[in-house]
Amino acid sequence: MRMTRYFVPVLKETPAEAQIASHRLMLRSGMVRQAAAGIYSWMPLGYRVLKRIEDIVNQEQIRAGHIPLLMPTLQSAALWRESGRYEDYGEEMLRICDRHGRDLLYGPTNEELITDIFRSHVNSYRDLPLTLYHVQWKFRDEIRPRYGVMRGREFLMKDGYNFDVDKASAIHSYNRHMVSYLRTYERMGLKAIPMRADTGPIGGDHSHEFLVLADTGESEVFFDDSILELSLGDRNIDYDCVQTCSAIMEEWTAPYSRTDETHDEALYRASVPEGRRRQSRAIEVGQIFYFGTKYSEPMGATVSDRDGRRVHVHMGSHGIGVSRLVGAIIEASHDEKGIVWPEPVTPFPVGILNLSQRDSNAEAVCQMIYGELVKKGLEPLYDDRDERAGAKFATMDLIGLPWRITVGSRSLAKGVVELSRRSDGESENIVPEHAAERIAEIYAAHF
């Protein structure tokens, strides 16, 4: 993409309303624009990141055997009256009335809809286990939206629901989600720590939240330092294997890690050596629940078991805050100059920066590298504006692409271009013909 043909409305000055780094940087880099309190338009650059995160979420869901579908944003109040939550959910639920006076709501979550779909079409234990999910916009009418997309009213969430014939099977689904979530976050270059959590209004008694450490987080967390060393790496995981999933579950839940809601100071002191105790702020980026028959009973979701008896299905639900992750990743990865994108979610893999825009040789070299990168499936962002070097560097640093190829007549005179890494500024000179290949090698390691 050539910058002169793209649309990245960067701001030199920080908008007054932005308090935290991610909000500030998303506004300044032209990723989002606020449309109303807690509601945002996703500008081209932000939209690319959102899509990359959504892609990773989808890939990992499908890898774990979960089935994508798409439910609507607007739902009929009837189903919610049936589950009893139309009254329980409270003011956070945006209620709408159509021209016929029928009550609708903008879905804050989808347990009722999915249960309705399930009970209408599934009747036998033979069709289980089943996990359905979708990535859809949600609306929760927060009293006070804040922190940009981190606490918006409208937000993009992946929410999934598992249906199992009994508790044992549902617990495996729970563990399987734990594993797939760990892998999902790891693939985004994030350290998200599972922590025992409250179940809140969703109900049930098994729940873990996934938290990303950040000073601006809204949760206070306590954990054993050793959990940070755990990594799935390139383990080959059989998601259908009960032992594999429960072993990983145990591995990650053995070290103490809890949010302030479930924190037990005595247990913390007893089970974590003093040198490994850590307390921090953190951002919640996902949560998994097992809640048994909480919805299947009131809504009559049953299947016939082996003996022909009707039994209520055991369910769980799982969520990943897709739009929130964009902010969370920035909170976890930025510096005073701007964003520092991890390779797996960056809007563009590399930026080409032409410092000598009017030098036809420099332009030719940039175009050659551009073409080579596109051939390798790595579309760069080429800053071909007629700007001074300083402005181009500042913009590129702000946008935060992980790699930059700097082309200028000065280095071209020596037959090289400069390849530099955003995270630490380290750079090397390479001949232009090798630039695309080097970028391809770097990215090969991430996919």
Next chain:
RNA sequence: CGGGGCGUGGCGCAGUUUGGUAGCGCGGCGGUUUUGGGAACCGCAGGUCGUUGGUUCGAAUCCAAUCGCCCCGACCA
């Protein structure tokens, strides 16, 4: 919802106390000179001061209502 604050060119702000017909910086457009870390100069365009009503000879400024937004708190993916 309780407490605090703010709405003035695209962005950041001054002007409001003490009414007299709107200004600065950035950005935009044209031009000249520049060109490896947000350039300099010259010129130009752009605002019914959130909205409505009131007071007044006259309102960005005073009064009332209303809409929107932000911050702290309780709530939350």
